[in-house]
Amino acid sequence: MGLTVLSVLSLFLLNITLCCGDAQDAELSLKPNVSHLFAGESVTFICDMREGNAADWLYKFNWNDQEMVHFTKSSSYLLYLTAELSGNYQCIGRHNGLTDFTKQSNNVTLSISALRPTATITADKTTIPVGGSVTLTCSVQGSAGWSFDWFRQIPDSHEVANNTNTSKLQNFISVSDEGIYRCRGRRGNPVFFTDLSKAYHIQKTCEFDNFL
Template sequence: NNVQIQKCIYEYQSCLVHSLAMDLSKASLRADSRRVPAGGSVTLTCSVDASADWRYDWFKRQTSEYSKSFMIKSGTAEQNITISEEGTYYCRGGRGDPVVFTEDSNTVTIDKIKRHLKTARITQNPSWIKIFIGERISLTCVISDGDGAQWEYEWRTTSLESLTKITGDWVFYTSISSAGDYYCRGKQKMDLHPTMWSYPIRLTVHSSKPKATLNVDLLSGSGYWDLTCYVDTSPSTWKYFWYMGEIPSEIKPGQDAAASNKQILVSQRGLYWCRGGRGEPVYYTEFSEPMKVGTNQGSGSLVSSPLMTGMVCGNLLLCGSLVLLFIFLLRKIK
């Protein structure tokens, strides 16, 4: 400024007065808020208590007292700028050619409100690993610490770009296109910023129904047959249903069967079937092949009865003994 003043002395007397007035001018900085909301901004206003035609330079340094300052904007005609980062800011005014600057303004320190990012996760019900076409599945988007707030939910899958739902539950019956990765996130109704996307949950959908298998064993000497049904996929997830007759009619506990879910004991001869079921509403497997118990009549698999064979053989032996005794007595009488 001394050089400018000396130049003015030699050129124009009035310029000297003008430059001295500038030297005494100081910029002032104010902010509409000292804290930047998450995802928001703060407006800074720089002003000089003098006539118009000022242009403004804007500076920032980190919140550390000894950090280096750097210019973020230069020569703006507007008194206002918008910032979204924390730090310490100041400004200055300048005008004329060559430019004469005011003193630096006061500093304003802006802090950033630390946003506690809520997280989303997906729960699956039922939580089966192996899912078959046509099964009913419920997915729920759960927001950590999200109780009491009004949330909207957004879902994304491998085959579906985006789906917005009011509730966090997504219930559907599976198809081949249901296979893939599922993501969700939530957003409070009055908030512009959603949570992060959840980690994916993967659904694998098998295209055909599983089929039950029925095994039959005779309990020796008891007159009962042991029927065992199983489904060759995650056995613990299935309940078993039992049927009898050419047209399958369900056997309920107490109807000539001691039911223990996977196994039953039966004494009545006939045609038996089984199948598995799980979920609500119940999703059924295909019926097993029918098994014919205690007889070789009709179709189906034959289950022989050693007990019956023994009874027949015993009766023949008894009859034979009686015949021999009768012949012996006739000879003795003669």
């Protein structure tokens, strides 16, 4: 009998905690975790009620206070982006056992550009020292979270070699061979690519040509 009373008391205290709002607020996060995105990319919204098990809740996702997804068992939502989808996003959780109890998350603001970005390639110096190398850097202006592919075209040839080391995809490479170099950014799953950068020409004379 004592155990039954304790169980009822525990359930009663749990209901008080939920209904009185003592629990932590819900949290909405993004993957990739960036706020400046581009049309053609995708983003996954992840709603965390920050208490209990994920299966204890139903989830709703809103955009600019309009419902995108009605209450569902999934705590995540994958959205393919267009420029028109810029704005504020929020998730709301409803507890399975207490249908009148809901929690609202923080607002997340997304800025979505209509045009595909172009990568930019720069070099740390304009001439190659004898026996040395030049460091090329790739970037995407005004945005973060990118990995990078590197390409080299052999002089007097149409052959293009992909220099990407898929285990790193760094934003810089050290080069000492003649060639025409380009780069591009990538991020997300499925992968979204930027446009290729302008070409950067490295000559064996250890002097850089201007951008092509």
